[in-house]
Amino acid sequence: MSQAVMTTPTAPRIRARRAGFLRDVLSVAIRALRGIPRDPEAIYPALIIPVFFYAINIGALQDVAERIPGVDYKAFQLPVGIIFAVTGVSRAVTMVTDIQSGYFDRLSLTPINRLAMLLGFTVADFVLVIALTLPVVLLGCIVGVRFETGILGLLLFVALSGLWGLAYTGFPYAIAFKTGNPAAVNSSFLLFFPFVFLTTVFVPREAMTGWLATVAIFNPVTYLLDALRSLISVGWDFAALLKGIGAIALVGTVSGTLALTTLRGRTRRK
Amino acid sequence: MDYAVQTRGICRAFGDVKAVDSINLSIPKGEIYGFLGPNGAGKTTLVRMLITLLLPSAGSATVAGFDVVSEANDVRLRIGAALQDAALDLKQTGRELLKLQGRLYGLNRRELDTRLNELAGLVDIGDALDRFIGTYSGGMKRRLDLAASLIHNPEVLFLDEPTTGLDPISRARVWEEVQRINKELSVTIFLTTQYLEEADALADRVGIISQGRLMAEGTPAKLKRSLGNDVIFVQMDGNADEARAAVAEVDGVVDVDASGGELIIHVVNGAAHISDVALALNAHNVQVTELTLRTPTLDDVFLSVAGARMEQEAG
Numbered sequence: 297m298s299q300a301v302m303t304t305p306t307a308p309r310i311r312a313r314r315a316g317f318l319r320d321v322l323s324v325a326i327r328a329l330r331g332i333p334r335d336p337e338a339i340y341p342a343l344i345i346p347v348f349f350y351a352i353n354i355g356a357l358q359d360v361a362e363r364i365p366g367v368d369y370k371a372f373q374l375p376v377g378i379i380f381a382v383t384g385v386s387r388a389v390t391m392v393t394d395i396q397s398g399y400f401d402r403l404s405l406t407p408i409n410r411l412a413m414l415l416g417f418t419v420a421d422f423v424l425v426i427a428l429t430l431p432v433v434l435l436g437c438i439v440g441v442r443f444e445t446g447i448l449g450l451l452l453f454v455a456l457s458g459l460w461g462l463a464y465t466g467f468p469y470a471i472a473f474k475t476g477n478p479a480a481v482n483s484s485f486l487l488f489f490p491f492v493f494l495t496t497v498f499v500p501r502e503a504m505t506g507w508l509a510t511v512a513i514f515n516p517v518t519y520l521l522d523a524l525r526s527l528i529s530v531g532w533d534f535a536a537l538l539k540g541i542g543a544i545a546l547v548g549t550v551s552g553t554l555a556l557t558t559l560r561g562r563t564r565r566k
Numbered sequence: 567m568d569y570a571v572q573t574r575g576i577c578r579a580f581g582d583v584k585a586v587d588s589i590n591l592s593i594p595k596g597e598i599y600g601f602l603g604p605n606g607a608g609k610t611t612l613v614r615m616l617i618t619l620l621l622p623s624a625g626s627a628t629v630a631g632f633d634v635v636s637e638a639n640d641v642r643l644r645i646g647a648a649l650q651d652a653a654l655d656l657k658q659t660g661r662e663l664l665k666l667q668g669r670l671y672g673l674n675r676r677e678l679d680t681r682l683n684e685l686a687g688l689v690d691i692g693d694a695l696d697r698f699i700g701t702y703s704g705g706m707k708r709r710l711d712l713a714a715s716l717i718h719n720p721e722v723l724f725l726d727e728p729t730t731g732l733d734p735i736s737r738a739r740v741w742e743e744v745q746r747i748n749k750e751l752s753v754t755i756f757l758t759t760q761y762l763e764e765a766d767a768l769a770d771r772v773g774i775i776s777q778g779r780l781m782a783e784g785t786p787a788k789l790k791r792s793l794g795n796d797v798i799f800v801q802m803d804g805n806a807d808e809a810r811a812a813v814a815e816v817d818g819v820v821d822v823d824a825s826g827g828e829l830i831i832h833v834v835n836g837a838a839h840i841s842d843v844a845l846a847l848n849a850h851n852v853q854v855t856e857l858t859l860r861t862p863t864l865d866d867v868f869l870s871v872a873g874a875r876m877e878q879e880a881g
Binding site: 309310311312313314315316319320323324326327330331334335393394397398399401402403404405406407408565566 | 617618619620621638639642643644645647649650651653654655656657658662666667669670671672673677680681714718719720
């Protein structure tokens with residue numbers, strides 16, 4: 297066995313202390329960010345599925361949908377592709393793996409701020425969802441979609457998409473903390489369907505009828521889609537933007553509360 | 567005296583099951599304390615209370631002078647723990663994992679570099695530090711886990727069955743490292759194990775736990791001496807029960823345990839009576855394949871206290 301290089305007796309002994317909240321968040325975030333490219337199986341589907349649906353929806357419905365006056369279906373579908381790209385993308389499965397492997401306990405044994413254990417992951421999630429919006433936006437630009445609000449509008453479009461992705465991540469984390477079960481976390485994808493399909497995903501609200509039109513009114517994603525679409529097709533529609541931001545805040549508050557409550561349950565000593 | 571770990575009537579129940587039942591421990595600073603018991607005896611439950619992951623149902627405990635319930639954060643700054651399964655993130659490199667661990671303990675860059683250099687040598691990770699942990703062998707993972715628990719220079723180190731599942735060579739290396747950490751860094755070590763020879767080899771003192779209760783405590787030598795008797799071990803072909811009856815009446819024999827084709831005979835002054843035992847077995851036509859005289863081991867101590875406990879409960 298190799299010889300240990302020990303601290304000389306005169307050197308002050310290194311002592312542990314609290315690192316501080318921001319440093320805790322940053323440390324966890326760096327680890328989570330570093331893990332993203334090492335987990336390609338979690339990223340490739342999120343890259344491919346939105347591009348696939350964007351192409352399919354346009355191919356199948358463009359001719360029909362554009363019979364409605366004033367509808368540019370490529371522009372109309374671009375926010376849908378983005379929602380597909382960013383909704384439910386998180387590192388919650390890694391969190392579950394940490395819980396199951398005991399690594400979560402190892403982190404809990406350090407003086408880390410408990411909230412930082414979650415926030416560090418969400419920083420990485422935000423970076424990831426922003427990155428996932430870019431191929432879809434690029435594809436939209438390639439097929440001729442132009443932003444009425446210009447480059448500033450495009451940046452806001454990406455930012456709102458990222459915030460939505462972040463707001464949604466509370467659900468998978470809540471399931472991760474509550475169950476510690478990867479299958480349960482993966483099933484959080486089921487929540488995605490009512491959010492994304494019971495809304496104006498295929499046609500504008502004016503063209504919807506029956507129960508689906510009613511449900512869409514109460515679905516926050518409707519207002520997010522309206523806000524994103526306004527940036528592309530309308531211009532600076534602050535009422536639509538505020539409603540979109542309100543929808544993100546509402547979902548974020550609900551999912552964030554669930555995530556924090558379950559985090560507290562997971563880290564509380566019993 | 568300054569104690570690194572002290573418990574007073576500490577208990578932990580899960581429903582009706584008492585996993586830890588009123589245990590009192592006083593472990594001085596600098597000691598290696600071996601906590602010995604079979605699976606399910608309550609070892610891990612006690613450790614999880616001492617490292618602040620689990621609350622006691624009753625009683626109290628201090629670690630490094632701080633209460634594990636009311637001063638958990640102070641305890642966490644002063645302890646390191648390597649739990650039963652090496653708790654690692656397989657998608658990080660060893661260096662990344664140690665750096666993250668150090669940062670969470672507030673170490674700055676210079677301190678981290680110093681500790682990484684020290685630990686790379688101490689736990690013999692070396693070049694593997696820059697490889698993904700997923701590529702490590704079981705022994706390397708254990709040693710990295712040990713390094714992670716030492717990154718912040720803890721005063722008390724908890725090792726929960728650190729060698730379970732390791733091959734003999736890896737086990738010997740972990741033993742060597744545990745002794746070195748204790749000697750060179752003056753770290754108090756609380757070690758749980760189900761391997762008696764591990765406790766015998768490493769621990770200054772041993773506590774034997776069975777069904778949540780501390781059954782015996784002392785230095786390995788003292789515990790062995792407490793049995794008072796030597797042991798004659800017999801391996802045979804044929805019925806052990808008949809052989810048991812044959813030797814039970816021999817002078818000096820205190821107790822006989824029969825199991826399968828084996829007899830364990832507890833005898834006063836074994837050297838004087840081993841020939842009588844051999845003659846008694848021969849007289850009853852027992853085909854002996856092995857006959858060994860030895861002084862008691864921790865196995866004997868453990869079987870003795872665990873057996874007494876079971877008899878007590880049956881009675």
